[in-house]
Amino acid sequence: MAKFVVNPSSPAQYDAWRQGAVPEVERVGPGLWSVPVPIPVNPLRYVLVYVLELPDGVAIVDAGWNTDEAYDALVAGLGVAGHGIADVRAVLVTHIHPDHYGLAGRVREASGAWIGLHPADAALIRERYDDEVVDSLVRREREMLGRSGVPGETLDELAGASMSIRHLVSAVRPDRLIEDGDRLDLPGWDLRALWTPGHSPGHLCFVSPERRLLFSGDHVLAKITPIVAVHPQSRPNPLADYLDSLAAVRKLDVEEVLPAHEYRFRDLTGRVDHVTAHHEERLAEVEQVVGAATGGLTCWEVAVRLTWSRPWETFQAFARRAATNETLAHLVWLAERGRVTCVPGEPDRWHPAAP
Ligand SMILES: [Zn+2]
Numbered sequence: 001m002a003k004f005v006v007n008p009s010s011p012a013q014y015d016a017w018r019q020g021a022v023p024e025v026e027r028v029g030p031g032l033w034s035v036p037v038p039i040p041v042n043p044l045r046y047v048l049v050y051v052l053e054l055p056d057g058v059a060i061v062d063a064g065w066n067t068d069e070a071y072d073a074l075v076a077g078l079g080v081a082g083h084g085i086a087d088v089r090a091v092l093v094t095h096i097h098p099d100h101y102g103l104a105g106r107v108r109e110a111s112g113a114w115i116g117l118h119p120a121d122a123a124l125i126r127e128r129y130d131d132e133v134v135d136s137l138v139r140r141e142r143e144m145l146g147r148s149g150v151p152g153e154t155l156d157e158l159a160g161a162s163m164s165i166r167h168l169v170s171a172v173r174p175d176r177l178i179e180d181g182d183r184l185d186l187p188g189w190d191l192r193a194l195w196t197p198g199h200s201p202g203h204l205c206f207v208s209p210e211r212r213l214l215f216s217g218d219h220v221l222a223k224i225t226p227i228v229a230v231h232p233q234s235r236p237n238p239l240a241d242y243l244d245s246l247a248a249v250r251k252l253d254v255e256e257v258l259p260a261h262e263y264r265f266r267d268l269t270g271r272v273d274h275v276t277a278h279h280e281e282r283l284a285e286v287e288q289v290v291g292a293a294t295g296g297l298t299c300w301e302v303a304v305r306l307t308w309s310r311p312w313e314t315f316q317a318f319a320r321r322a323a324t325n326e327t328l329a330h331l332v333w334l335a336e337r338g339r340v341t342c343v344p345g346e347p348d349r350w351h352p353a354a355p
């Protein structure tokens with residue numbers, strides 16, 4: 001694929017990212033701050049929490065995950081911006097993943113802030129994070145991985161691969177559900193919600209048309225592409241959702257993208273086109289792998305045959321599961337367009353489309 005270099009809008013933040021460090025708290029613009037909150041043991045290293053100043057406090061976009069270290073970093077970062085944790089009036093959460101939603105409950109406890117989340121993600125909280133019901137989610141994940149042809153001896157390990165990060169979330173319920181197109185009631189801000197399903201069913205971006213800013217969460221990032229996968233809680237065709245959501249943000253008149261990881265940047269359309277091309281290439285590769293085999297392949301067998309950024313053998317359980325479920329997202333997308341066919345069974349087998 002042609003090389004595409006994004007245009008970082010903060011050289012200092014970009015340099016810190018490149019050096020493997022956590023960037024400083026920065027003033028992004030009038031009344032707007034970026035506060036990196038560390039997420040140790042995760043290769044992304046930090047979540048960028050955005051602090052939006054209001055006449056009577058602040059709103060934050062995303063929160064970090066639920067550890068003391070993250071909480072302390074958020075409190076310290078708010079301090080640099082001249083605010084305390086008790087000043088937080090609203091926590092706008094882009095999506096339900098632990099590094100974004102995890103700390104929201106603790107911020108609410110300390111401040112009385114309301115928490116806002118899209119209903120499609122709010123609906124997943126109970127099964128995902130409540131101890132009494134999480135077994136059913138693991139069971140459904142196991143069934144799905146079995147149908148994907150994951151070898152029996154690793155099924156349990158892969159199905160339970162997210163359990164170790166559940167404690168990073170306080171499983172609170174949101175106070176407000178934010179729908180597509182909602183204007184957020186934040187004095188001094190013209191913020192509008194844009195529903196961008198794909199990476200998660202209820203992923204939200206927040207747009208400021210006046211300031212031409214896009215708070216992009218994990219939907220569009222400068223370097224990496226977010227995981228888009230079929231899993232028990234996903235919508236049926238998450239890759240179709242994701243590509244549609246990319247097309248939706250591409251239409252926005254935006255000057256600067258404020259993502260939740262890495263660094264902020266300009267040239268949203270260039271980045272969107274690059275990510276779209278990446279998925280088109282991946283779809284072509286998946287179709288080619290299926291076409292080259294006789295007798296059909298399981299999703300797992302397709303995944304093993306694809307090229308990955310690292311050798312497949314080095315993938316741990318979580319990465320293997322993500323890779324399998326991402327491959328399934330591409331297969332489902334291709335099947336819906338008649339480019340491959342699925343023969344259901346135990347496991348399902350994927351064949352080239354009938355000529
Ligand atoms: Zn995420």
Ligand SMILES: [Zn+2]
Pocket residue numbers: 097099100218260261
């Ligand atoms: Zn994230």
